Amino acid sequence: MPSVDMREICKYYPESGVKANDYVDLSVKKTEIHAIVGENGAGKTTLMNILYGLERADSGRICLDGEEVVIRNPRDAVRLGIGMVHQHFKLIRPFTIAENVTLAMEQRKYGVLLDRREAWKATEKVIADFGFDLDPGAKIADLTAGQMQQVEIVKILYRHADVLILDEPTSVLAEQQIRTLFDTLKNLTCLGKTIIIISHKLDEVMSIADRVTVMRKGKSTAVRNTDEVDDKELSRLMIGKGITYGFKRDASVPGEPVLALYNVSVAERTGHRPLLDNVSFSVRAGEIVGLTGVAGNGLEELEEVVNGLRKVDSGRIEHRGLDVTNASSYFLREQGMAYVPSDRLRRGSSLSSSVLENLIITSRRSFLNRGFFRRKAMEKFGREILKHYSIDTDLYVPMGTLSGGSIQKIILSRELSAQSDFIMFSDPTWGLDVASAEYIYSRILECRRSRAAILLISNDLDEVLGLSDRLMVMHRGKVVGVFENDGTLSKETIGEYILGLRNDFKGDAGNDGQATMGRGDGNGGGIDDNVVGGGSSRDCSDLSPE
Amino acid sequence: MNVIHNAVAIMAPFLLAAIGGLFTELTGMLNIALEGLMLIGAFASVVFASATGSLFLGVALGIISSVLVAYLFAFVSLRLKANIFISGLATNLLASGLTVVLAFKLFGSKGVIHFPGAPVLPLVSVPALERIPILGDLFFGHNILVYLGWICLVLAAVVIYKTPFGLRIRATGHDSSTVESLGLNPQSYQLKAILVSGFTCGAAGSMLTLNLQAFVPNITAGRGWIALVVIYLGNKTPLGILIASFVFGFAISISNYAQGFMEIPADFILAFPYIITVVAMIGYSAVRHYRSQKLAMRRDR
Numbered sequence: 077m078p079s080v081d082m083r084e085i086c087k088y089y090p091e092s093g094v095k096a097n098d099y100v101d102l103s104v105k106k107t108e109i110h111a112i113v114g115e116n117g118a119g120k121t122t123l124m125n126i127l128y129g130l131e132r133a134d135s136g137r138i139c140l141d142g143e144e145v146v147i148r149n150p151r152d153a154v155r156l157g158i159g160m161v162h163q164h165f166k167l168i169r170p171f172t173i174a175e176n177v178t179l180a181m182e183q184r185k186y187g188v189l190l191d192r193r194e195a196w197k198a199t200e201k202v203i204a205d206f207g208f209d210l211d212p213g214a215k216i217a218d219l220t221a222g223q224m225q226q227v228e229i230v231k232i233l234y235r236h237a238d239v240l241i242l243d244e245p246t247s248v249l250a251e252q253q254i255r256t257l258f259d260t261l262k263n264l265t266c267l268g269k270t271i272i273i274i275s276h277k278l279d280e281v282m283s284i285a286d287r288v289t290v291m292r293k294g295k296s297t298a299v300r301n302t303d304e305v306d307d308k309e310l311s312r313l314m315i316g317k318g319i320t321y322g323f324k325r326d327a328s329v330p331g332e333p334v335l336a337l338y339n340v341s342v343a344e345r346t347g348h349r350p351l352l353d354n355v356s357f358s359v360r361a362g363e364i365v366g367l368t369g370v371a372g373n374g375l376e377e378l379e380e381v382v383n384g385l386r387k388v389d390s391g392r393i394e395h396r397g398l399d400v401t402n403a404s405s406y407f408l409r410e411q412g413m414a415y416v417p418s419d420r421l422r423r424g425s426s427l428s429s430s431v432l433e434n435l436i437i438t439s440r441r442s443f444l445n446r447g448f449f450r451r452k453a454m455e456k457f458g459r460e461i462l463k464h465y466s467i468d469t470d471l472y473v474p475m476g477t478l479s480g481g482s483i484q485k486i487i488l489s490r491e492l493s494a495q496s497d498f499i500m501f502s503d504p505t506w507g508l509d510v511a512s513a514e515y516i517y518s519r520i521l522e523c524r525r526s527r528a529a530i531l532l533i534s535n536d537l538d539e540v541l542g543l544s545d546r547l548m549v550m551h552r553g554k555v556v557g558v559f560e561n562d563g564t565l566s567k568e569t570i571g572e573y574i575l576g577l578r579n580d581f582k583g584d585a586g587n588d589g590q591a592t593m594g595r596g597d598g599n600g601g602g603i604d605d606n607v608v609g610g611g612s613s614r615d616c617s618d619l620s621p622e
Numbered sequence: 623m624n625v626i627h628n629a630v631a632i633m634a635p636f637l638l639a640a641i642g643g644l645f646t647e648l649t650g651m652l653n654i655a656l657e658g659l660m661l662i663g664a665f666a667s668v669v670f671a672s673a674t675g676s677l678f679l680g681v682a683l684g685i686i687s688s689v690l691v692a693y694l695f696a697f698v699s700l701r702l703k704a705n706i707f708i709s710g711l712a713t714n715l716l717a718s719g720l721t722v723v724l725a726f727k728l729f730g731s732k733g734v735i736h737f738p739g740a741p742v743l744p745l746v747s748v749p750a751l752e753r754i755p756i757l758g759d760l761f762f763g764h765n766i767l768v769y770l771g772w773i774c775l776v777l778a779a780v781v782i783y784k785t786p787f788g789l790r791i792r793a794t795g796h797d798s799s800t801v802e803s804l805g806l807n808p809q810s811y812q813l814k815a816i817l818v819s820g821f822t823c824g825a826a827g828s829m830l831t832l833n834l835q836a837f838v839p840n841i842t843a844g845r846g847w848i849a850l851v852v853i854y855l856g857n858k859t860p861l862g863i864l865i866a867s868f869v870f871g872f873a874i875s876i877s878n879y880a881q882g883f884m885e886i887p888a889d890f891i892l893a894f895p896y897i898i899t900v901v902a903m904i905g906y907s908a909v910r911h912y913r914s915q916k917l918a919m920r921r922d923r
């Protein structure tokens with residue numbers, strides 16, 4: 077008998093005019109791990125929000141253990157033994173773990189006062205019972221992402237949940253933490269819990285889930301046992317066609333340097349270790365320079381420096397020979413430097429503004445007529461972009477109601493439509509499904525074809541290996557390796573540089589900004605050069621130091 | 623040491639209003655209606671005290687009136703989802719208009735209205751202890767509403783830090799979506815916080831009029847706004863609020879005192895509370911800026 081049975085669930089969002097769930101069925105057996113996969117915007121989160129009572133379905137039935145139930149709000153869900161770990165953590169950062177775990181079901185003494193000791197004990201008990209390793213007295217703000225995830229699960233278990241929903245639990249975790257999480261989940265099913273997990277990463281789904289439900293465009297399109305499908309078939313079910321693995325990156329002769337950095341350094345405020353240490357390189361017209369490394373090694377700082385969001389302490393940055401060191405982002409944009417930031421929700425877009433406003437913000441001046449906007453022209457421009465980049469949305473919906481993939485497409489099309497001679501991408505496909513990612517890749521390659529200089533900052537090794545003409549590795553604020561991506565480069569070699577295991581790169585890339593040294597070992601590592609690996613996970617995560 | 627004794631009396635309305643404002647602040651709302659709520663309490667308490675001849679009834683009904691207006695404010699802001707700044711402003715305008723209109727209708731005057739029949743606020747007098755220097759001034763010989771303020775402060779500290787209600791109030795302010803995902807209704811905590819602010823502002827207001835046995839239009843004179851400043855200066859903690867409101871009370875008390883023997887223009891004396899507010903706010907933001915820089919530095923490390 078199914079433990080959770082959702083039948084013909086429909087949910088329409090009038091705000092965005094989207095049928096997020098269109099007669100969706102989901103049937104989850106007791107003590108199984110059931111995965112839900114689907115592209116961005118397929119309606120996975122919506123379905124789970126309905127099960128957890130955060131949204132009401134327009135129609136449909138939910139049965140738990142064969143009995144029909146009505147779930148009006150999360151309180152109902154909790155009472156029925158359903159718990160949810162959300163896509164973004166729901167934790168109060170200044171509170172302790174024990175406070176977060178017991179919040180809303182506090183331990184009391186004398187009826188009205190908080191019983192801290194009991195809260196601590198109860199939390200400790202759940203942690204011990206389910207084999208976690210956490211200190212109930214620790215503050216959330218001091219935890220790693222992996223530990224926060226554990227707290228979320230402890231929180232649910234404290235509420236005696238039998239059905240655990242996890243919405244993309246791995247996107248914030250490093251490889252090691254993912255393995256720990258999966259062990260935990262398997263352990264929990266042995267203890268009688270049922271688990272529903274949403275993920276984009278098919279290899280993860282294959283390794284953890286017993287069964288998988290595929291969703292596409294608001295519909296549930298298939299249910300499969302994981303031992304009876306492979307990830308090729310899954311992705312075919314998700315996208316609706318066989319996945320074409322990758323793009324050809326045709327040869328390109330780089331032209332003039334467009335952006336050049338000369339010995340750029342940024343000191344840490346306390347002056348211990350420089351955040352950027354004598355970084356020199358250049359990006360030429362018609363080439364893609366990939367930049368990779370583990371988070372915390374200067375990639376973020378470099379991203380900010382190149383975009384005028386952070387001041388450099390020494391060194392020089394030139395754009396087409398013009399000194400733009402420490403220029404403002406505003407000035408840099410005026411100079412024709414485009415930027416697709418990794419933080420697409422805060423830095424890349426204004427979530428409360430409409431799609432149209434987000435689209436025209438960088439080119440707003442061309443729509444002014446004596447200081448007022450010419451609405452017609454704006455709408456025409458907006459509609460053309462949506463059509464050209466085949467983005468399926470309306471001009472006047474707020475950006476925040478779109479799915480992650482659509483938001484990224486809109487940012488991208490805005491930056492690309494400016495026809496800049498330099499574009500920096502930072503983690504352009506983070507959190508996107510395979511189809512959206514491939515779309516983004518094809519656009520990036522298109523830019524290269526139109527002779528833009530492209531700097532691609534990414535933690536995804538497959539991505540940089542597939543797209544870059546040249547590849548640079550940063551470690552502790554230094555460029556520790558520059559490689560011509562000629563097909564002989566292996567992931568393993570780059571990995572060693574990323575982790576700082578190898579430091580034999582002596583070249584001074586600064587002199588002409590184009591030095592190409594340090595060849596890869598050339599064993600290929602199973603990576604077909606010139607091909608963007610579409611379906612694999614972010615391999616960089618298992619290189620992180622934790 | 624009359625200066626200290628006066629300071630304690632002067633700070634009491636600030637303290638009370640700030641305690642209520644602390645609750646709303648902790649749930650993540652900037653409650654600018656403190657001023658209006660105080661004014662309602664001020665008017666209603668003296669009217670009811672004089673009408674019933676009972677101090678207790680006067681204060682109680684003053685508080686109830688203020689809570690009712692707070693409820694209206696909450697309804698508009700939370701249920702009807704009006705912008706809380708606008709609805710707060712509206713509450714203040716309503717309070718100042720309503721009190722003047724009612725005063726005119728009931729007593730036929732738009733100016734100062736005396737209530738000679740209203741009962742006097744009794745002092746808690748312990749002559750032996752009052753003579754202790756400083757401590758005597760701080761703790762004894764004040765009117766009973768001053769003590770109500772202290773009781774409220776202790777209660778507030780207990781509620782905020784030691785009860786599930788306080789925990790949820792604070793959680794709501796930090797991230798209401800988390801509270802919601804746990805099956806609680808964050809708005810119900812915001813509502814309760816607004817009602818608490820109605821309660822303490824009512825008490826704060828009654829102190830102003832019952833002390834004078836008179837109602838003066840807009841007698842609160844910006845004290846609700848200063849109470850907001852007190853909350854921030856007090857770093858949103860009960861103890862901080864106590865200290866910040868004492869600093870205000872003390873500064874005003876000194877300026878009153880100085881008036882007696884120094885040639886200070888009267889206008890300046892009147893403006894003094896507002897001047898220290900501005901100075902205090904500038905100082906506060908400078909300190910915050912410095913702190914956040916230090917924090918950033920620690921993060922970089």
Ligand SMILES: Nc1ncnc2c1ncn2[C@@H]1O[C@H](COP(=O)(O)OP(=O)(O)OP(=O)(O)O)[C@@H](O)[C@H]1O
Nearest residue numbers: 089092096116117118119120121122477478479480
């Ligand atoms: N609160 C909302 N208001 C309006 N539209 C919404 C809302 N939440 C989701 N949608 C829309 O419903 C559709 C499904 O969204 P949902 O978040 O369920 O997708 P998802 O499968 O979880 O995608 P992702 O993998 O990007 O998280 C999207 O098109 C989205 O724009």
Ligand SMILES: [Mg+2]
Nearest residue numbers: 120121122163
């Ligand atoms: Mg989702």
